[in-house]
Amino acid sequence: MKIAEAILHYLKASNVEYVFGIPAGIVGPLYDSLIDVDIKPIITKNEAGAAYMAARYASTSGKLAVCAGAGAVGVSNMMNGIADAMRAKAPMLILAGYINRWQMGKGAIQELDGEQMVKGVTKYTATILDEQDVLAELDRAVRIALTPPCGPVFLSIPIDVQRAEAPEPLPEPASLADLQAVRPEPAALAQAAELIDRSSRGLIMVGRGGRGLTEEIKRLSEHLKWPIVTTPAGKGVVPTDFALNLGNYGFSSTNAASDYVNSEEPDCVLILGTSLGEASTCNFNDVLVAGRKVIHIDRDPSVLGRVFKPDVAIVGDLREAVPYLAANTRKSAASFRKPVPVNDPYERNHAGLSLRLFLEGLRSVMPANTRYVCDIGEFTNFVLKYLDIAEGGDFEINLDYGAMGSAIAGGAGLHAADPTRPVAVIAGDGCFFMNGMDILTAKEYKMPVIYIIVNNAMLSYVERGQKFLYKRSIPDYKQERISIADMMSVAGIRTMTVERLEDLSDIPAFTRELDGPVLIEVVTDGSEPAPILDRLKALVK
Structure with missing residues (x-):
């Protein structure tokens, strides 16, 4: 079996469904091997489109997305999509073809070091020059991509390496559940629950990390009678009609969300699954947290305390943290009345379609x-x-x-x-x-x-x-x-x-x-x- 085909068999065993990209000569063996392996190619009109497709596939599903294209020009075109995946923490593997090893340093067509180009926007990069290293490097890269905080990884493989015979056996595919299990510390969860119980009125901020946990977050909100605001990336995690959802906060806040954050009502903020970036905080405006106790939970330890210092910082998966807080805090007898509508009335102050x-x-x-x-x-x-x-x-x-x-x-x-x-x-x-x-x-x-x-x-x-x-x-x-x-x-x-x-x-x-x-x-x-x-x-x- 050729290395190109072995790569695809490993990816198939890792539940990869698609390869997004544009074929080219120096990545030809990979595309040829797709005929023999049940992974569907999606051939785009531009490599940038392939990377954007893969980034959104990965960021919404949590599954590994794969892009394949030519090194040099193809990778250059993919750069924005790779950077997009990096900021979205989307698990993505970029497979780039490269010139024959014997051509390196001679000025071959499309000779450019793609590894150096993408280092700033990937979690891991490697150019693989030894046939014996390909599958081990592939396995390492996939595991890194799927380990929180997830992100894109890049492998550059010369065409003659792709055509070489593959070493045996194939590595065992990574277990997604094992890689992504980030268990919160019980003591930190207990501290958060105690802080919530001492608070009279609070606010829950929900980011992208809450995706897939709609019902759990709603139950916690109803249990505490704490209203919710969503970040731009967290919009849609909680439906608009939910009785405690005040809508988007950050850039282009709803009036209800902005008014509540700027009021004196909440004395505690529970922040779930957001890095608190510029768009989520109105340019890092501390009105969100000033004078309030802050609990911040995220799978990425690097974001905790980076913008606002929390009183309780918890590294962990919301799938464990949110149910724990609902089960280990007092049910509130308070009531909350959501302003309806959440935005000020429309004003006809323009021409044309609104x-x-x-x-x-x-x-x-x-x-x-x-x-x-x-x-x-x-x-x-x-x-x-x-x-x-x-x-x-x-x-x-x-x-x-x-x-x-x-x-x-x-x-x-x-x-x-x-x-x-x-x-x-x-x-x-x-x-x-x-x-x-x-x-x-x-x-x-x-x-x-x-x-x-x-x-x-x-x-x-x-x-x-x-x-x-x-x-x-x-x-x-x-x-x-x-x-x-x-x-x-x-x-x-x-x-x-x-x-x-x-x-x-x-x-x-x-x-x-x-x-x-x-x-x-x-x-x-x-x-x-x-x-x-x-x-x-x-x-x-």
Whole structure:
């Protein structure tokens, strides 16, 4: 058996379902071996798209994602997606082909040291020059990727090594459950429970790490009668309609979440599964914790105390910590009345279609179990503040890295991770022009992803930011309006255009019984004020 095939057999035994990437000569043996191993290739339109797909597949499923492409040019194109996975703590393996060993140092085509390129955005890198080391290095890299805090790992393998005979036997695949078991210290949990019992009123902040624990977190909230705020990455962990969910906090907070955090009511904050980054804390504003007791629980020890000093820091899995706290604290007899609605009333202070009202109406025309994946742009602020996530739905964003175009390819990654639930991508025209061609990848593989593209024909985040910061702007930020719906129609994608709120009623029929992707272009003029002051003030500070 050749090493290329042995690599794939090991990955298959490790429950790898897909290889995302673009084939090339120096990674040819790996792609050829896919014919003999039951792992499905997903060939994208750009290596960046492959990495974004893999990152979203891994970050939402927790399973290992695999990218394969050429060293040098392929890896260069993947860089943003690899960095995205690093910030999202997504377990991802990048397999890069490399030139023959005998060609090294002679100026061969595509000779560039990919290992050095990716060191800053990976947990582990290696260039493997000895056939005897390949499978051991592969096993080591996979285990590192899947060990919390998870992240991307990179292996560069020369083409002649890929073609060599594999040593036997294959390593035993890693046990995901064993690798990811981070047991919290019982004494720390008891200390947290005692602190909660001494508090009169508290607040629970839920981040990305709470995903998959919706019911447990709701039970804890109801038990304590402590309201919940979610970080941007934690949006959707708790459904919008939950009686104690105040909504998004951080950049583009709901009014209810911001008001409660800024009030004197909570005297304790329980922080679950978030690194407390800039977007989750309104630029590290200590109003969240000032004068309050703080309990912070996360699987990544490096984030505990990095931003705010907790009174109790617990390294551990929320799957153990949250039920423990519900079982070992006093049930509160207090009551909490959630403000409804959680945002101030709409004000007609703009021309054209209201993106806020469109997003507030979207829930009524989309399936309740829709998983939304949000891209990056001014529209993101509207989404974080105004989009409701129903019971059974979910939401995915990587605002920590903030790469425009990441969700367009990422939507296909969500579908690959769970084909049973609908996926809707929300992106802007700028995102589309950066990475929109991977909508065609969804078409090639008949993935029924709904792409909602907000087209305001400008780089509006930049336009408003420049005016806020410098009191002037550049005319080039406003661009010629191009119909994205027409562009995609030519490519065989079914499309519709939303120019009035009344057009929302056409969406259910348009998105019913899909056999591939569809695109909804939402036409706005960009005049509606966006809830972006937190971000702009951060740039000043």
